[in-house]
Amino acid sequence: MSAETIFAFDFGVKRIGIAMGNTLIRQAQPVKVINAVDNATRFAAIGALLEEWQPGLLVVGLPLHPDGAEHEMTARCRKFANQLHGRFNLPVQLVDERYSSAVIGGQRGEVIDDRAAAIILQQYFDTH
Numbered sequence: 001m002s003a004e005t006i007f008a009f010d011f012g013v014k015r016i017g018i019a020m021g022n023t024l025i026r027q028a029q030p031v032k033v034i035n036a037v038d039n040a041t042r043f044a045a046i047g048a049l050l051e052e053w054q055p056g057l058l059v060v061g062l063p064l065h066p067d068g069a070e071h072e073m074t075a076r077c078r079k080f081a082n083q084l085h086g087r088f089n090l091p092v093q094l095v096d097e098r099y100s101s102a103v104i105g106g107q108r109g110e111v112i113d114d115r116a117a118a119i120i121l122q123q124y125f126d127t128h
Contacts, residue, residue, distance in 0.1 A: 004056040007031075007049070008121035010097065010113045011060060011073075011080045016042065017113025019121045020053065028121035030114035043087055050088055058090050061097030061120040095124050 003024030010017035016036055021028040031049070036042040060081040063073045078094070085092045097120050 005053050006057045006059060006121065006124070007053070007055045008059040008095075008117045008124065009046075009061065009080070009084070010116040010120055011077045012036070012113060013076070015111065015113045016046075017115070017117035018046075018049065019114060019117035020055070021118075021121050021125060026125040028118040028125065030118045033111055033113045039083075043083070046084070047088065050090070055090065058084050058088070058092045059095050059121055059124045060084065060092060061117070062094040064096060064098050066098060093124065095120050095127075097123075 003022035005020060005022050008019045008021075008028065010019075014036060016034045018031045018034065019028050020031050034042060034045045058081075060077055062077050063071070065071055081092045081094055084090065097116070
């Protein structure tokens with residue numbers, strides 16, 4: 001059985017956190033944070049990572065209100081997931097990320113997006 005690489009994304013308007021793992025070890029690890037200046041820069045950086053690692057699946061965190069209701073960022077994350085699928089022709093799954101940043105508990109101003117992506121991916125591994 002060969003391991004498939006999976007990438008996860010914690011989408012934000014200013015930054016996108018990225019984590020990776022594989023289906024054999026099922027352990028997520030932070031990879032990097034992309035400062036998203038514009039769509040061209042954002043997708044060029046993501047494309048370079050995908051080319052290098054050749055993942056078979058992409059996972060995107062889906063932010064929701066604590067009661068499960070959607071909000072503005074939910075729609076933005078769905079759009080981002082659709083763009084990933086359309087640009088890179090890879091399957092994309094959405095994972096509830098309601099408490100991913102709270103679990104990390106970083107300091108004010110600390111960039112934790114890649115660690116949030118790792119929590120999102122670990123949630124995917126734990127439930128699939």
